[in-house]
Amino acid sequence: MAVITVTINDELVSGREGQSLLELVREQGIDLPTLCHLDGLEERGGCRLCMVEMAPGNRLAAACVTPAQEGMVIYTHSERLVKYRRMILELLFAERNHVCAVCVMNGRCELQYEAYTIGMDHVRYDYLTPDLPMDASHDRFVIDHNRCILCTRCVRVCDSVEGAHTWDVMGRGVNCRVITDLNQPWGTSQSCTSCGKCVQVCPTGALHAKGSTVAEMVKRHDFLQWILDGRENHQWTMRNGEPMESGR
Amino acid sequence: MNRADLQTMAQREQEKQGKYRCRLLCCASTPCLSSGGAAVQQALEDAIKEQDANAEVAVVSTGCMGPCSRGPVVTVQIQGENDVYYENVTPEAARQIVADHALNGQPVQEKLLPSDLPFFAKQTKVVLSNSGLIDPERLEDYVARGGYLALAYALREMSPEDVCTEISKSGLRGRGGAGYPSGLKWDLVRKAPDDKKYVVANGDEGDPGAYMDRTLMESDPHRVLEGMAIAGYAVGADQGFIYVRGEYPVAAKRLERAIRAAERRGLLGSRVLDSSFSFRIDIRIGAGAFVCGEETALMASIMGRRGQPVPRPPYPAQSGLWGHPTLINNVETFGNIVPIIEHGADWYAAIGTEKSKGTKIFALAGKVENTGLIEVPMGITLREIVFDIGGGIPDGREFKAAQTGGPSGGCIPAQFLDTKVDYESLKALGSIMGSGGLIVMDDQSCMPDVAKFFMEFCMDESCGKCVPCRVGTVQMYRILQRITDGSATRQDLQNLEELCTMVRETSLCGLGQSAPNPVMSTLRYFREEYEDHINRRTCEAGVCEMTEVPVLELVEELPRRIRAAAIRNQ
Numbered sequence: 059m060a061v062i063t064v065t066i067n068d069e070l071v072s073g074r075e076g077q078s079l080l081e082l083v084r085e086q087g088i089d090l091p092t093l094c095h096l097d098g099l100e101e102r103g104g105c106r107l108c109m110v111e112m113a114p115g116n117r118l119a120a121a122c123v124t125p126a127q128e129g130m131v132i133y134t135h136s137e138r139l140v141k142y143r144r145m146i147l148e149l150l151f152a153e154r155n156h157v158c159a160v161c162v163m164n165g166r167c168e169l170q171y172e173a174y175t176i177g178m179d180h181v182r183y184d185y186l187t188p189d190l191p192m193d194a195s196h197d198r199f200v201i202d203h204n205r206c207i208l209c210t211r212c213v214r215v216c217d218s219v220e221g222a223h224t225w226d227v228m229g230r231g232v233n234c235r236v237i238t239d240l241n242q243p244w245g246t247s248q249s250c251t252s253c254g255k256c257v258q259v260c261p262t263g264a265l266h267a268k269g270s271t272v273a274e275m276v277k278r279h280d281f282l283q284w285i286l287d288g289r290e291n292h293q294w295t296m297r298n299g300e301p302m303e304s305g306r
Numbered sequence: 307m308n309r310a311d312l313q314t315m316a317q318r319e320q321e322k323q324g325k326y327r328c329r330l331l332c333c334a335s336t337p338c339l340s341s342g343g344a345a346v347q348q349a350l351e352d353a354i355k356e357q358d359a360n361a362e363v364a365v366v367s368t369g370c371m372g373p374c375s376r377g378p379v380v381t382v383q384i385q386g387e388n389d390v391y392y393e394n395v396t397p398e399a400a401r402q403i404v405a406d407h408a409l410n411g412q413p414v415q416e417k418l419l420p421s422d423l424p425f426f427a428k429q430t431k432v433v434l435s436n437s438g439l440i441d442p443e444r445l446e447d448y449v450a451r452g453g454y455l456a457l458a459y460a461l462r463e464m465s466p467e468d469v470c471t472e473i474s475k476s477g478l479r480g481r482g483g484a485g486y487p488s489g490l491k492w493d494l495v496r497k498a499p500d501d502k503k504y505v506v507a508n509g510d511e512g513d514p515g516a517y518m519d520r521t522l523m524e525s526d527p528h529r530v531l532e533g534m535a536i537a538g539y540a541v542g543a544d545q546g547f548i549y550v551r552g553e554y555p556v557a558a559k560r561l562e563r564a565i566r567a568a569e570r571r572g573l574l575g576s577r578v579l580d581s582s583f584s585f586r587i588d589i590r591i592g593a594g595a596f597v598c599g600e601e602t603a604l605m606a607s608i609m610g611r612r613g614q615p616v617p618r619p620p621y622p623a624q625s626g627l628w629g630h631p632t633l634i635n636n637v638e639t640f641g642n643i644v645p646i647i648e649h650g651a652d653w654y655a656a657i658g659t660e661k662s663k664g665t666k667i668f669a670l671a672g673k674v675e676n677t678g679l680i681e682v683p684m685g686i687t688l689r690e691i692v693f694d695i696g697g698g699i700p701d702g703r704e705f706k707a708a709q710t711g712g713p714s715g716g717c718i719p720a721q722f723l724d725t726k727v728d729y730e731s732l733k734a735l736g737s738i739m740g741s742g743g744l745i746v747m748d749d750q751s752c753m754p755d756v757a758k759f760f761m762e763f764c765m766d767e768s769c770g771k772c773v774p775c776r777v778g779t780v781q782m783y784r785i786l787q788r789i790t791d792g793s794a795t796r797q798d799l800q801n802l803e804e805l806c807t808m809v810r811e812t813s814l815c816g817l818g819q820s821a822p823n824p825v826m827s828t829l830r831y832f833r834e835e836y837e838d839h840i841n842r843r844t845c846e847a848g849v850c851e852m853t854e855v856p857v858l859e860l861v862e863e864l865p866r867r868i869r870a871a872a873i874r875n876q
Contacts, residue, residue, distance in 0.1 A: 103617040104772045106812045118811050123617040142808050149777035182801060183781045208770060227612065227770070230595070232780050234770035 062128040067135070079121035079132065080108050088134055091143060091172045093150075093261055094209040095122045098282040100218060102210060107143050107172065110134050118142075140176065147173045152183040153232065154190065155204040161263040162275040168261035169207060186232065193238075195245030198268055199257050201236070206264035208234055212256035219285060224250040236264075255282070307572040308580040309458045312449060315571075319450035324385075327362040328408045331381040333438065334367035335524045336517070336556055337678075338377035342396070346378045349397035353404035363408045366447075369525020371438035373425060374678040381438065382407050391419035424694040425676045430657065430683045432665045433641040437525035442560050445567040448528040454573050456647040457532050460539060461581045464647075469540035470496055473643070475651035477663030482508060482599075482636035483711060483740040484816075485662070485729040491633065494623040495541040498631035503543035505534050506627070506634040508604055509550045509557065512596040513712025514763060516743030518667040519637040521679050523550065523557035526641070527564035531587060533640030535574060536647060538585040541633050546587040547608050548637070552594050561589055596713075596767035600815045601634045603769065614769045615815035636741065638667060658684035662728035666739070672709075672746035673699050682727070689723040692746055703748040707831070711740025713760040713767075714820035716827025717753065736827040738820070752849035753832040754839055757825045758786040764821035775818030778809040782825065789836060792843045792852035799840060803829065 060075040066086060073082040078101070083090050093105040103123040110121045113131040118139075121132075133139070150156075150169060158164050190203035213225040213236060224247055228237045238244040257265040258277050266275045288294045307315075323329070332347040350365045371379045376393035380403060383389050390413055392403060399417050406412040431437070440447035448454070460469055474489025495503060507530060511519040523530060534546045550558045565587050568574040576584040590608050597603045598613040605627050607613040626632025642664055646654045655663050662684040668691065671677050675697030682691060688708055692698070699705050707717040716737035718725065725731050729739050747756065765779040785802045788794040806822035806829075813819045829836060838844050843852050855863045 101617075102771075103814060106772050106774055106814070109812055120617060120814075125619075142812055145804070145808050146773050146812070149773055149781065152781065153777045184784050186777075186780065207773075208776070229770065231765060231768035231770045231776055234776070 062126060064126055064129070065131040067133055073126050075126075075128075077126045079110060079119070079124045079126050079130075082126045083110070083121055083132075083134055089175075090121060090134055091175065092122060093168060093172065093207060094211065096211050096215075096259055096279060096282065098219075098286050099211060099214045099259070102214070105207075105209060106146055109139060109142065111136050111139060143172075144176050144178050147176060147178050148181045148183055150207050151178075151181050152185050153188075154206065155185075155187060156262070157204075160272055161205060162266045162270045162272060163205075163263035163277075164273040166273070166276065167263060170262075188232075190235075193244050194268065195243035196247075196250070196252070196268075197245065198252060199244070199254065200266055200268055201238075201244060202264055202266070203235055204264075205262045206236060207262055208236065209261060210236065211259040211261065212236060212265060215255045215259045215282065219282065220251060220253050220255050222249050222251050222253075225256060258282075309455075309462065312454055312458060312579070315446060316449045316452070319446040323364075323450065325361075326364040327385055328364075329383040330363065330365045330403070330408060331368045331371075331383060331438065332365060333369070333371050333377060333379045334442075335370040335521055336554075337370070337374035338379055339556070341377045343378040345397050346380065346395050346400045349400035350380070350404060353401040354408075357404060357409060359404075359409060363404070366441050367443075368440060369437045369442050370434075370521045370679055372429070372434075372678045372680060373419065373676055375676065376419065376678075379419075382413075384408075384411070388421060390421065392417045393419045423676075425678070425680070425697065428686070428690060428695050429681050430665050431681050432645050432654075432657070433522065433529075433638060433667060434525070434679075434681045435645070436529065437521065440526065442525050442527055443563055445528060445564070445571060445573075448526070452648065453528055453644075454532055454568075454579075456644045457535050457539075457573070458579050460536050460647055461579055461583055466496055466540045466542060469536060469647070472651045473540070473646060476646045476654040477651075477658075477661075478639065478642050478646060478654070479662065479729065480636060481638035481642070481666065481741065483714065483738055485739060488635060488639055488642075491623060491635070492537065492540050494621075495543075495631050495633040498624060500631050502545075502628075502630045503541055504627045504630060504632040505538045505541065505543045505546040506601075506605065506608065506622075506632055507534055507546070507548040507637050507640050508599060508601065508634060509548055509554070509637040510592050510599040510604060511551060511554075511637075511741055512599050512767070513714075513741055513743040514760075515671040515745050516669045516712055516741055518669055518679065518742040520551075520554050520557050522637055522641050522667070523554065524560055527557075527561045528568065529644055530561070530637055530640050531564055531568055531574065533643035534587060535578060535585045536643050537633055537635070537640065539578075539583050541631075543633065544584050544586065546585060547590050547627075548587060549590045549592060549598070549604055549608060552592045558589060558591055565589070595769070596763075597769040597815070597817050600817055602815070604634070605632065614771045615817075617814060638742070659726060659728045661730055662739075666727070666742060668742045668744045670696055670744050670746070672744075673703065673748040673750075674746045675700055684728045685726045687724050687726055688718060691727065691744065692723070696746065699746070699748050703750065706747045706749050706751055707753070709737075709745040709747065709756065709824070710743065711738040711820075711823070712743045713763045714738060714816065714823055715740045715743075716823045717747070717756065717831065718827075719831040736823070736830050738823070750847055750849070752790070752845050752847035753828040753835045754786060754789050755845075755847075755849045757828045758783065758790055760824040761786055761821070764817065768817065768821075772812075772814040772818060774809045775813045775815075775821060778805055778813075778818070779821055781805055782809070782822065786825070788854075789839045790845070790850040790852075791854040792839070792850070793854035793856050794840045795856045795858070796840060799836060 091107040094102045108121040111133040192202045216225045217223040380392045470493045478488045479485040603615040622632040761783045
């Protein structure tokens with residue numbers, strides 16, 4: 059595998075050819091925020107938080123979908139980028155009813171974490187306060203559209219890892235919604251295997267287990283790598299050597 | 307069928323047409339049909355039958371002739387005389403045209419369209435050279451005017467590499483709006499190592515007020531098909547798709563017929579013109595999403611997936627339909643291929659400016675005397691388009707701005723009327739060439755209101771994949787709404803400008819990246835209008851009602867409103 063050299067924030071680093079910029083940046087210990095990206099799922103490039111500035115020309119590119127190439131010069135935290143990231147987060151908070159105080163994921167939510175990290179203390183835009191339903195028809199899980207940021211991790215994990223493709227997206231623009239089957243109640247879905255992968259990968263409180271109340275929901279993304287490693291290497295232990303505990 | 311058969315067919319058709327002393331060409335494209343073109347054609351046919359003149363007068367239903375606002379349009383072609391155009395033809399007028407003009411050579415004065423109209427004189431018809439002269443539903447008509455000879459020539463005399471070189475030499479650039487050099491794109495696909503390749507024609511024309519591609523597909527479908535077949539030969543593809551907007555049923559029907567007719571005669575399908583080249587074309591109908599005009603979303607739609615763009619690279623030329631290299635060009639770009647092969651790259655490159663070659667079709671709309679479809683050489687000035695071809699602004703009003711490029715473009719104010727219309731000049735002014743919509747506005751148009759209209763369009767049409775476009779357009783629209791109803795503050799204007807830059811720089815596809823353009827260009831040239839709306843709460847054009855007040859001023863406004871309501875109730 060060919061080695062390439064990339065300049066990140068004025069420092070020369072080496073990476074592997076074919077790597078995405080995001081992977082390379084994170085390998086350097088630089089924290090680049092993402093919401094739609096999740097290790098193990100195909101990239102979407104939709105949240106636009108991982109945008110980096112590429113010299114010359116200062117063109118912006120989403121790091122998750124840009125392959126790292128020899129000689130690239132990128133900046134990850136310029137003033138402009140931080141400003142845009144903050145604006146994008148504000149837009150997300152304004153889009154739906156993200157009320158952290160009564161959310162099952164309060165304290166563990168990725169959206170909340172990113173906003174907290176970047177120092178977003180208020181939203182300058184109109185809250186759109188859409189009238190969105192919840193679907194609690196499933197035996198074990200609930201979908202609360204008010205918390206959904208349309209990252210489509212659930213859609214992707216259901217399609218490519220579970221192979222059920224229960225989830226999909228309907229509508230256009232701000233009226234988009236994730237749906238089960240052909241917009242039928244989740245509980246009546248014929249294709250859903252109730253595996254719960256979608257719930258575990260969801261970055262916010264949109265998908266959660268029934269019975270959890272404020273700040274009680276704990277999600278484990280690492281199961282995904284466990285499954286993918288297991289399938290590839292027939293080795294059903296976690297990366298650090300411990301077996302995956304059941305029931306989580 | 308081979309080349310000789312093609313020539314025989316052309317000859318036979320020319321002889322057949324020559325037998326008629328007079329031909330009545332009746333426009334049957336969408337604008338004329340919607341203003342009663344079908345009844346006019348029926349009336350012409352009936353009148354000829356009544357006069358028993360079937361042997362000397364023929365009625366031909368053709369494609370678009372250009373002056374769409376004056377439809378239905380009828381052209382009278384008498385052998386040895388200049389063509390005469392009639393406007394606003396009614397069934398009664400049609401009968402009179404047959405009786406007086408076709409049979410007795412006396413033109414009907416009241417419906418006559420002056421033949422020296424600058425509308426026709428200033429145009430250069432290259433892509434639309436057949437439009438309005440042939441019956442789009444008859445292959446023979448197209449062949450009689452030299453159709454499919456370019457394909458035959460390319461297959462026989464040129465190697466695929468030659469074709470790409472010829473296109474590069476001609477300087478043709480993509481007519482979808484961005485202006486990427488077509489020859490370069492063709493060469494990329496040709497060189498891509500894969501056994502299976504595709505050619506896609508993008509006919510998902512969605513800009514409000516634009517109908518260039520529709521007209522080309524409706525008026526001269528075989529030209530598009532021939533251009534695609536030449537492209538297929540040049541890049542090594544054996545399958546083409548033509549993606550037609552769902553709102554264009556006439557275009558889809560005529561293309562379908564054209565494909566069948568061409569396949570039956572061996573001009574498409576397996577072993578095209580008895581060569582070893584095979585090329586099949588299928589139609590895909592869109593389902594009403596504007597974003598499907600974006601190439602990656604369009605390909606997703608062709609593959610039966612949700613019409614959403616995906617990040618580039620990989621570009622379609624590397625990995626497109628089902629992962630194979632795909633050449634995707636606008637319908638109008640394919641319309642340019644036949645003339646380039648027919649007359650040579652040098653002839654083509656002589657038209658236009660240094661960097662923008664050839665002609666461009668515009669759909670001229672808005673506040674001008676002559677609206678319609680025009681084809682002009684690149685480098686023509688806006689003034690010539692608006693005041694010569696368009697005939698100026700009606701009712702003696704002032705020209706204010708021209709909007710090019712639809713929701714992705716911008717407004718060009720009066721001081722730049724003498725700008726040459728080409729890709730670079732328009733870009734420098736903050737607008738784009740776009741697919742060819744050109745809307746003229748007079749002093750009764752309010753610029754923030756125009757910006758609001760386009761922002762609403764982008765908001766509705768955002769696919770919802772990336773956050774800046776999905777939510778940013780909604781927020782920008784709401785700010786514009788406040789500006790136009792009088793409740794905006796200076797903070798709103800600042801937020802709007804920030805959002806514009808952010809959405810443009812961070813969106814995933816062209817739709818989001820260009821959605822702020824109408825706002826940015828109007829802010830650039832008409833900033834005082836925005837400030838008037840905010841600071842003085844007035845709309846000079848008189849479009850916006852300005853009935854609201856900023857939230858912070860509601861304290862003073864509310865008692866006033868209550869008093870006013872009380873007085874009304876007494």
